[in-house]
Amino acid sequence: MIIRSQADLESIRKRGLTKIQPNHPRIGIGVSSCGIAVGGMALYHRMQEIIQNNSHDILVVKSGCIGYCKEEPLVSVYIPGKSQILLHKVSIDDAERIISLACKGDIPQDLALCRIPDWDHITGNLVYGDGFESVPDYGEIPFFSHQKKVILRDCGLINPEDIDEYIGIGGYFAAFKALTSIPPDTIIEEVKKSGLRGRGGAGFPAGLKWEITKKAPGSEKFIVCNADEGDPGAYMNRNEMESDPHMLLEGMLIGAYGMDVHEGLIYIRAEYPLAIKRLTLALDQARAYGLLGKNILNSGFDFDIQIATGAGAFVCGESTALVASIEGKTGRPRLRPPRLTEKGVFGRPTDLNNVETWCNVPVIIGKGAAWYSAIGTKGNTGTKVFSLVGKVDNVGMVEVPLGTSLQTIIYDIGNGGALGKGVKAVQTGGPSGGCIPQRLFDTPVDFENLNKVGTMMGSGGLVVMDEDTNMVDIARYFINFASSESCGKCVPCREGLKHMLLILNRIIAGKGTQNDIKLLQELSDTVQKTSLCGLGQTAPNPVLTTLKYFIEEYDQLITPEGR
């Protein structure tokens, strides 16, 4: 069926809603990569088997990840008219019990994590119902209560492999509104007004980039989604694509319409096979509904998206290397200018945005720039998704308004160190970021304040270190990563990082001297100032920040002979 009118879209929305809230029990199994890793897929198959063998009137579907990765596999149970219940740490042995209880309109209380009486999908509001009062409310769980879900609004609640469910909660309505009633320039104006900044780490105003791309000379242009998320410990984009792929497609569709671009590309790393699979499926479903292709929504606008997979290089997340990789060349950065907006994919003007940047677009258009810019702080509007990992108690995907303090994220949401240990530091921004000591945890997380303490937002990885972590070892880990991912084009990055690693190895082996620390400092400075691309320019940050905040740990490794 091709969607041509509001009525068409409305009829699919109704169908989608009956899939989310059917008149018989619905069980959703969290099968994002995190859920699958702890047996989610086996659980899904087991449940399907039980239902088929007993011809139960129960719907078992796949769902994404709601973010509480520590509690996976998470299972949502909806009994018609009652609150949706999230079950946690479900094992395959629980399958039979969950189903037989669901048949009776009940749930296993011992596995219940929380209940969801209603949910604000932002694009639409869903009321599930009351009941199961003994189970804590969603808002009473500290991990959830401090979060604000805008991008992750659907994650874990809808089936990512079914476009109907996305439309069911109001998806593609923003795109419909845009394509049928908003002039393209107004779209760009709206995104500019929203204050949305690039979520890939640099924080460049997205609307401005769109405008520059649109004004660039040339009729054939590209928009590209950067899904080459490669920071160790960061998996926000993976979850966004695995749990709610249509959110990304809708964002790109609206952006393409605003910029009057007809070709889109998603550059995704090959290490994300499930995300690739779900995106491919989502693209097929969107094409089948006429949401991609020719004359989309009967508006006369043509647009389609192709997937380009990477081949395993961190540096391909850098814009010019990414373009080289798409063109089939070795992923090596080139000099800028010219910027991508001037000369991008195959020499044509290209707008490149991160997955999460695109994901913000549907709600900005759907709810308006004023609604969006009220979230966060001035100059840093909206929310940001972080993957809270490392030695923290509550590991998972966290979404908070920009400007939220690290304290809130690590202690209120993350519940402090794992196994009750004290937290020593947090690494933000992956190998390009730095380590922030515990005493600076009142730092608000936004683009400027993180830069002030010597680190950066990056794409959103937060790696927590506890009292047992050796900070010199952390610095070595990241330098080793950056050095092995260096493309080898310019000398500071290729040779400088190699020697930084050799020096750090020497220090950790107890063979370092005070001169080594001095040389390390000197070399970090040169690599930072003279490297060609962002990888080299930011790679010394873990060393510079650990030298600044944890110098005593370096000193402790220097033997008396080395002093």
Added chain:
Amino acid sequence: MAVPGNNNRMVTITINKNQYLAEEGEIFLLTAIRHNIDIPHLCYEKALEPYGACRLCMVDVVTCGKTEMTPACTIRVHNGLEILTDTPQIIKHRNLLFELYLAEAPKSEVIKEMAAKYGVTKTRFLKKIVHDDPLQGKCILCGLCVRVCEEIMGNSAISFINRGPYTVINTPFYEHNPDCAGCAACARVCPTRAIVCEDIGESRVMHSWSETTVALVTCPECGKSFAPQRLMEKVLTKLEPGLIEKIKNLCPECRRKYFTRKEIHKIPLTDREP
């Protein structure tokens, strides 16, 4: 874009607080060289697009009182351009880069001389020792050979292999490469003279490129082997057809002789010197 040498507008630029006239659109590195302002560089070649990988030509661009380090080979001259080439910062970073080069290419005399000129005579870093290095421990991976082979000669016989600190340059799979025309443009542009090739009898052996061997054309007149066959074929397609027949197989020296004789024969016998 303005192309230098095409009577472009002359503009005033400031280098180290002194004013100079320069051609608009020219690459700043070339302007500086012309004015005898010393900026070390390794990866720039006029015939190729700026690459900006050696990082030695970093200078400070001053805009509104703020400075930004930029490679001189990537800056285009425009009116009011202000550059500082020898601030303490620039010198500090450049010297450390020299130390990195000394460690990376410990056998290169060119690097040693260049570094010594700027007062860097030893390195604090571990020197890279590669046994049987086809590039004799002299390669600094500036990429000029790879680029000239691809962009100018159109052969792409060599390329970068691996990445990061493990990057090397050679033929695919370190095998004898039939795509190599044997032009030796790579050896010609190499700033550290790392590439070894040799003419042996009727062939040219590219020792550095996995001993790739190409046949040479032999001059029918003097019997000397003088140019790679494939390169000759390519060159001959570009000459005027009438001109080539008699001389096409001759070596440059015999060609000169041929034309000299022809010119001499134009002079009437009576006018010739006895």
